Amino acid sequence: MSTLVHAASDSTGVSTRKFLTVLIALGIMIAIIMAPSPAGLSPAGQRVIAVMTFVVLMWITEAIPYGVSAVALIFLLILALGFSPAGNDPGTILGTAKAIPLALSGFSNxxxxxxxxxxxxxxxxxxxxxxxxxxxxxxxxxxxxxxxxxxxxxxxxxxxxxxxxxxxxxxxxxxxxxxxxxxxxxxxxxxxxxxxxxxxxxxxxxxxxxxxxxxxxxxxxxxxxxxxxxxxxxxxxxxxxxxxxxxxxxxxxxxxxxxxxxxxxxxxxxxxxxxxxxxxxxxxxxxxxxxxxxxxxxxxxxxxxxxxxxxxxxxxxxxxxxxxxxxxxxxxxxxxxxxxxxxxNSVLLFGAGISMAEMLTRTGGAAWLSKVAFVESGMGRLSVTALAIMIFVVVFFVRFCFTSITSCLTAITPAIIGFLVSLQNPDLPIVGIVLGVALIAQCLSIIPVTSAPAMIAYGAGGFTTRDMMRLGLPLATVMYGLIVLFMFTYWPLVGLWK
Incomplete structure (x- = not known):
């Protein structure tokens, strides 16, 4: 009986933490919406960023299941776009009827x-x-x-x-x-x-x-x-x-x-x-x-x-x-x-995630985020090689925030592409850098919780997190070493890198 009571107590504690996490994330989203619009960011872009912040927090903490987060994302996008100004006229809102096809655009992608x-x-x-x-x-x-x-x-x-x-x-x-x-x-x-x-x-x-x-x-x-x-x-x-x-x-x-x-x-x-x-x-x-x-x-x-x-x-x-x-x-x-x-759940998640990325781009949110995160930090002034390596290093740390590779790439890729495009540098291998980001996100294998396949293997009970780190840390060195090698040898030969 005591075991059952203890298990019920643990379950209640987890549910309470998740509920509080959702409330905190909602509070952050509302705070972003209510804040004054920064220069260069449209109201629609600000609201889509707020929605993205809420959803990314849900993905990181897994406070709600992925399928639920996908439905919530679609609903929040409809509200965010529907109650935003239509075009350049601040006195006219778009309306939820016109926002619905925009929020569902990922499902026609x-x-x-x-x-x-x-x-x-x-x-x-x-x-x-x-x-x-x-x-x-x-x-x-x-x-x-x-x-x-x-x-x-x-x-x-x-x-x-x-x-x-x-x-x-x-x-x-x-x-x-x-x-x-x-x-x-x-x-x-x-x-x-x-x-x-x-x-x-x-x-x-x-x-x-x-x-x-x-x-x-x-x-x-x-x-x-x-x-x-x-x-x-x-x-x-x-x-x-x-x-x-x-x-x-x-x-x-x-x-x-x-x-x-x-x-x-x-x-x-x-x-x-x-x-x-x-x-x-x-x-x-x-x-x-x-x-x-x-x-x-x-x-x-x-x-x-x-x-x-x-x-x-x-x-x-x-x-x-x-x-x-x-x-x-x-x-x-x-x-x-x-x-x-x-x-x-995955079908819903991918469609909703693509919708979010498309709306982030269309409203100018991705360009503004990339400007704040990369341009104003001075990264845009680096050489092509140094810039690519810095982006790859940032992705290394960001990757640990996500338990889903797809969620990670869906969240960060539009901002990275927006930043690279905004530099307007014809010598910048945008496709090459983005594919490098994909390599890091999918090949990084240091702790089990950051990927579903690793969790499936971990569930078999044969290895510990320490065992995976013992292999994953030197493997990360191999990963970055090969990327740098390919940047200077193979990728220029096949036209991916300049």
Whole structure:
């Protein structure tokens, strides 16, 4: 009974803290709205900044669920824009009727369509078991040496990136496979082998995802931000050329750190290849559903890769893929089953987040924030290299404030783009700097709470936060070292850096 009372007391305490957090955040939002408008900032921009402040605090503290924060964001945007002056006439307000399509603009954005389709694709593919077959085939291919298995986990993560366009879904696929491998050694998950493998499973989904345009939800959203700011449209192949080599080298660095920082108990998996053979035998022959899923995904990847030839946007191709996946007689899942498997909270969050970013840009809020944060601080007077490095350092610290990579990039990217555009420097590699920000946000892996895949792996109980820091801190050094290396070598060659 005392345990139940204690648990109820803890729950009440958490609820009270969250309630107080929401009240404080609302108070801050209202204070920003009521404050005198600074020079150069429109009333609408000021109110959108106030709404953004409230929502970002909700994302950082997780005082309310992400799905709830998305609905709240849409409602608050309607009010903020609806009761703001329409155009240059301070005596006329826009009205909530005209504000509704503006607050929902993110849901008509190609980046949101890409994300929603990607979540549907991930839910469809994981319903077939195809991803597990791909993973075990790769592990069987690389052999049963412990270092080879570690390499196999990396290959598996890259392969799954092309089949499952969802970071969380890949982590949910990879972690159980890794747990099975650890158990095959007859060791606890907290063993040296167990820690290293689980850390790889928690870090890799985000790392491999940033190397492929369809590999992580923030990627197409960033493309939308850049296009909206007048930058060139990035295609599927462009993204691969710019970032995939980086993620490959970063993963090699991760492999060397993991295999040297942890002293493995065995050099060879007991039972050898019998383990992976047994797992494949359990899956049985490849089903007709898996074959159809494979064909649809290969076709989709080919269409993504040849977008420069047929000129069909990647988001439209993703919609075609979803259509094929649910089409009777051709597909692999019914619409009802797909509906139950999709994470609708994420769908709402991405759409609302894009709406916020677009309104921040349209009202001049992003430009004003960038001016205050970067221009007036003197960063705009730095050389291109020094400016890029300073932005990357700022992103490093800001990243710890967010438990969601997508929330972090959605919140900070518009302000960074606005600042870079405001400098009006033709020699400034705006796309390159923004992609560098994406690399840092998605590759930074120091504590579990800053990414969902790391939390999924952490939930398996094999490693501690200290274990992750032991690997993550030197890995952060590798991350920045590679970025600087690419700034002076590879990226200028492919036209990303000047």
């Amino acid at each position: 190609s980046g949101w369509l890409f994300v929603a389709a990607g979540l549907a694709m991930a839910a469809s593919i994981t319903s077939t078991g195809l991803e597990k077959r791909v993973a075990y085939l790769i592990l069987k291919l690389v052999g049963t040496n412990t270092h080879a298995i570690m390499f196999g986990i990396i290959l598996t993560a890259f392969a799954l990136t092309f089949f499952i366009p969802s970071v969380i879904a890949r982590a949910a696929t990879l972690v159980p496979i890794v747990i099975g491998l650890i158990e095959a050694f007859g060791l606890p998950r907290s063993s040296q082998i167990g820690k290293a493998m689980l850390l790889l499973a928690g870090i890799l989904p985000s790392v491999t995802g940033v190397g492929v345009l369809t590999g992580a939800a923030p990627n197409p959203v960033i493309v939308s931000f850049l296009t909206g700011a007048g930058q060139a449209q990035l295609g599927y192949v462009d993204w691969l050329v710019y970032l995939l080599p980086y993620t490959v080298l970063f993963s090699i660095g991760l492999y060397f750190l993991a295999t040297r920082l942890f002293r493995f108990e065995f050099a060879e998996l007991p039972g050898g290849s019998e383990y992976t053979t047994a797992r494949l035998a359990e899956l049985g022959p490849m089903s007709a559903t898996e074959k159809r899923a494979s064909f649809i995904m290969v076709l989709t990847i080919l269409l993504w890769a040849t977008d420069k030839i047929h000129h069909v946007e990647a988001s439209a191709i993703s919609v075609l893929c979803v259509l094929l996946l649910v089409m009777p007689g051709v597909g692999i899942i019914t619409c009802n089953d797909l509906y139950k498997r999709i994470d609708w």
